[in-house]
Amino acid sequence: xxxxxxxxxxxxxxxxxxxxxxxxxxxxxxxxxxxxxxxxxxxxxxxxxxxxxxxxxxxxxxxxxxxxxxxxxxxxxxxxxxxxxxxxxxxxxxxxxxxxxxxxxxxxxxxxxxxxxxxxxxxxxxxxxxxxxxxxxxxxxxxxxxxxxxxxxxxxxxxxxxxxxxxxxxxxxxxxxxxxxxxxxxxxxxxxxxxxxxxxxxxxxxxxxxxxxxxxxxxxxxxxxxxxxxxxxxxxxxxxxxxxxxxxxxxx
Amino acid sequence: xxxxxxxxxxxxxxxxxxxxxxxxxxxxxxxxxxxxxxxxxxxxxxxxxxxxxxxxxxxxxxxxxxxxxxxxxxxxxxxxxxxxxxxxxxxxxxxxxxxxxxxxxxxxxxxxxxxxxxxxxxxxxxxxxxxxxxxxxxxxxxxxxxxxxxxxxxxxxxxxxxxxxxxxxxxxxxxxxxxxxxxxxxxxxxxxxxxxxxxxxxxxxxxxxxxxxxxxxxxxxxxxxxxxxxxxxxxxxxxxxxxxxxxxxxxxxxxxxxxxxxxxxxxxxxxxxxxxxxxxxxxxxxxxxxxxxxxxxxxxxxxxxxxxxxxxxxxxxxxxxxxxxxxxxxxxxxxxxxxxxxxxxxxxxxxxxxxxxxxxxxxxxxxxxxxxxxxxxxxxxxxxxxxxxxxxxxxxxxxxxxxxxxxxxxxxxxxxxxxxxxxxxxxxxxxxxxxxxxxxxxxxxxxxxxxxxxxxxxxxxxxxxxxxxxxxxxxxxxxxxxxxxxxxxxxxxxxxxxxxxxxxxxxxxxxxxxxxxxxxxxxxxxxxxxxxxxxxxx
Numbered sequence: 103x104x105x106x107x108x109x110x111x112x113x114x115x116x117x118x119x120x121x122x123x124x125x126x127x128x129x130x131x132x133x134x135x136x137x138x139x140x141x142x143x144x145x146x147x148x149x150x151x152x153x154x155x156x157x158x159x160x161x162x163x164x165x166x167x168x169x170x171x172x173x174x175x176x177x178x179x180x181x182x183x184x185x186x187x188x189x190x191x192x193x194x195x196x197x198x199x200x201x202x203x204x205x206x207x208x209x210x211x212x213x214x215x216x217x218x219x220x221x222x223x224x225x226x227x228x229x230x231x232x233x234x235x236x237x238x239x240x241x242x243x244x245x246x247x248x249x250x251x252x253x254x255x256x257x258x259x260x261x262x263x264x265x266x267x268x269x270x271x272x273x274x275x276x277x278x279x280x281x282x283x284x285x286x287x288x289x290x291x292x293x294x295x296x297x298x299x300x301x302x303x304x305x306x307x308x309x310x311x312x313x314x315x316x317x318x319x320x321x322x323x324x325x326x327x328x329x330x331x332x333x334x335x336x337x338x339x340x341x342x343x344x345x346x347x348x349x350x351x352x353x354x
Numbered sequence: 355x356x357x358x359x360x361x362x363x364x365x366x367x368x369x370x371x372x373x374x375x376x377x378x379x380x381x382x383x384x385x386x387x388x389x390x391x392x393x394x395x396x397x398x399x400x401x402x403x404x405x406x407x408x409x410x411x412x413x414x415x416x417x418x419x420x421x422x423x424x425x426x427x428x429x430x431x432x433x434x435x436x437x438x439x440x441x442x443x444x445x446x447x448x449x450x451x452x453x454x455x456x457x458x459x460x461x462x463x464x465x466x467x468x469x470x471x472x473x474x475x476x477x478x479x480x481x482x483x484x485x486x487x488x489x490x491x492x493x494x495x496x497x498x499x500x501x502x503x504x505x506x507x508x509x510x511x512x513x514x515x516x517x518x519x520x521x522x523x524x525x526x527x528x529x530x531x532x533x534x535x536x537x538x539x540x541x542x543x544x545x546x547x548x549x550x551x552x553x554x555x556x557x558x559x560x561x562x563x564x565x566x567x568x569x570x571x572x573x574x575x576x577x578x579x580x581x582x583x584x585x586x587x588x589x590x591x592x593x594x595x596x597x598x599x600x601x602x603x604x605x606x607x608x609x610x611x612x613x614x615x616x617x618x619x620x621x622x623x624x625x626x627x628x629x630x631x632x633x634x635x636x637x638x639x640x641x642x643x644x645x646x647x648x649x650x651x652x653x654x655x656x657x658x659x660x661x662x663x664x665x666x667x668x669x670x671x672x673x674x675x676x677x678x679x680x681x682x683x684x685x686x687x688x689x690x691x692x693x694x695x696x697x698x699x700x701x702x703x704x705x706x707x708x709x710x711x712x713x714x715x716x717x718x719x720x721x722x723x724x725x726x727x728x729x730x731x732x733x734x735x736x737x738x739x740x741x742x743x744x745x746x747x748x749x750x751x752x753x754x755x756x757x758x759x760x761x762x763x764x765x766x767x768x769x770x771x772x773x774x775x776x777x778x779x780x781x782x783x784x785x786x787x788x789x790x791x792x793x794x795x796x797x798x799x800x801x802x803x804x805x806x807x808x809x810x811x812x813x814x815x816x817x818x819x820x821x822x823x824x825x826x827x828x829x830x831x832x833x834x835x836x837x838x839x840x841x842x843x844x845x846x847x848x849x850x851x852x853x854x855x856x857x858x859x860x861x862x863x864x865x866x867x868x869x870x871x872x873x874x875x876x877x878x879x880x881x882x883x884x885x886x887x888x889x890x891x892x
Contacts, residue, residue, distance in 0.1 A: 129673040132677050154588055179676070225596060225597060225598040227599070227601075229548070230642070234665055236661070237664075239666075268494050271496075271497065302579075304575055325678065
């Protein structure tokens with residue numbers, strides 16, 4: 103066992119310094135398209151028509167992206183005749199348009215936050231990205247954030263997946279078992295609008311129709327640091343983007 | 355430790371298989387239509403079906419590919435897929451008039467078909483005569499009423515407010531009836547929700563677990579149903595996103611099916627790059643699976659080191675392709691984008707670094723007796739049981755079943771690649787771990803070869819007119835063989851889409867491994883199987 107101890111030590115500390123310092127390692131985020139100004143309206147319209155999930159709308163020469171619907175298929179980027187600009191950041195968390203605006207959890211939670219995750223029909227990518235937060239490279243524990251196996255001890259409910267009908271019951275039970283105050287975060291495009299699974303007899307088309315959502319982390323899947331940004335926003339250590347007008351355009 | 359499986363030196367005599375079937379079953383079947391290398395057997399008398407399947411699976415040694423049910427205009431089409439190395443796919447078809455929904459069950463003869471028939475019963479409302487257990491399966495009885503049959507043509511998946519009358523009396527089916535027996539429920543939300551949504555009933559009389567039944571399909575999203583009527587390019591989004599940890603393999607199987615229907619010749623460069631990307635996905639998947647095994651034994655340093663390898667491979671995938679899970683790369687006809695020389699060299703360097711780390715980790719694990727004690731003789735699947743249920747992928751290969759589609763039915767650039775297929779005999783948790791390590795190293799070798807052999811050229815070829823009708827594509831996903839079957843209609847849209855996923859098959863085999871074991875072994879058996887619920891549930 104001693105040899106394992108030295109083996110671990112020899113590899114040194116590899117954790118990111120985010121949020122104290124920006125994380126610039128290549129590959130931590132796939133990035134996402136940006137609202138783009140094209141030379142003329144026809145090109146913007148072509149770019150919008152090229153999107154398989156209607157996440158891009160053309161307004162005059164602008165192509166605007168609705169991140170609540172974008173599935174990161176990159177068809178507007180690689181090989182597209184009308185490419186959108188690309189943004190390589192990961193601080194994507196948005197406040198859900200709750201009446202009265204988003205309220206972070208009180209300061210007591212800022213360095214002791216317990217999170218429970220519910221997989222409500224996720225494809226495996228979002229769940230794996232959430233799991234990476236336990237990875238030494240991200241090491242969420244250094245920020246006082248922990249996964250907990252019981253809803254009774256949880257302050258935050260992270261939901262991945264479009265909410266499949268067979269999971270609706272366990273999801274609602276988990277939410278009801280959590281003590282107040284609590285916050286709900288929808289992680290990934292599927293949890294926000296249903297993504298490619300849409301709204302059908304077996305898919306609720308996003309968490310919003312099942313539980314009151316506080317924050318949304320768009321992405322398909324959002325990289326681990328985007329999820330971490332969301333968790334920091336829960337306690338007010340980071341600011342979520344406000345629920346802007348244009349991202350509700352044409353939402354479900 | 356690892357042996358290359360031997361394949362029959364000369365292909366089995368296809369003609370003799372045909373004549374054998376004809377001689378045995380005479381007028382009950384008609385063997386015909388050699389489409390390419392495939393054999394088509396049409397069953398004329400339904401009663402002969404079980405005996406025919408038993409002959410193919412039990413006596414001839416065919417592998418079972420799966421069951422595909424279609425509701426056509428006037429009749430049911432049931433397609434039982436088999437394959438035998440050296441011949442082709444064997445399509446056994448049975449047609450029944452629509453008003454007759456009773457089919458003889460082949461499960462008593464071909465155990466691997468058990469879940470496929472249960473699925474067809476739940477989703478199509480077909481009755482399988484003499485099947486030992488039907489009912490509550492994909493649509494859970496405490497949520498849905500029986501007889502919904504959502505895969506029928508008349509059912510509209512857009513009914514958001516469907517009337518429900520679930521069975522309030524539903525109780526799990528407990529097998530152990532001993533005095534003092536009780537069942538411990540686990541899931542669907544467990545491990546802080548970091549495990550996929552599955553429910554397990556651990557039936558016990560105290561110390562040891564006698565049986566553990568997984569209850570899946572919490573994540574059923576009706577992928578096959580919502581794909582109907584979609585354009586081929588939109589179906590691809592579903593193929594990529596129903597099981598993201600094997601996204602590239604599934605989208606590859608899907609694209610190859612479409613390419614067959616359009617008689618598309620994929621450029622050589624794209625075929626080699628598809629090998630690179632498939633193996634990159636396998637390597638990353640296996641690093642994650644190894645991490646899960648280390649975690650299940652609570653050996654924290656090894657877990658952390660394996661996790662670092664997985665994340666570094668995710669980052670390397672992102673730098674190389676722009677997506678951490680390789681979405682948006684495959685397209686019918688090739689790849690959506692090309693990769694330049696420096697990018698390929700950077701990927702090679704990242705892969706080499708990951709492989710070196712994996713070798714160091716493997717070496718340490720191999721000499722840690724407390725770790726090996728937890729894995730050896732745990733969750734044993736014997737070679738007979740593996741063959742009986744026709745297990746796929748690393749789980750099958752750990753029990754001596756070396757059915758690797760990359761070797762048996764080479765696709766993309768695998769025909770010109772040199773690699774070894776892992777094969778172990780013990781069938782326990784440690785054998786499954788060894789297979790993962792071995793395959794990871796082979797993936798590195800394949801990536802190296804494919805990048806070395808890259809020649810400048812196109813990566814995408816435009817399709818000709820799509821030929822309507824059924825088409826089949828396959829790939830060896832990290833968990834095992836995946837087969838995507840499509841029927842395209844006159845407008846080139848998807849008429850019926852069927853995913854035969856490896857997890858669906860291997861979850862059935864999980865039953866065998868979880869009998870009579872100690873409580874603390876449960877997470878280890880689960881981790882060494884490394885199965886995906888989302889790939890099974892669809």
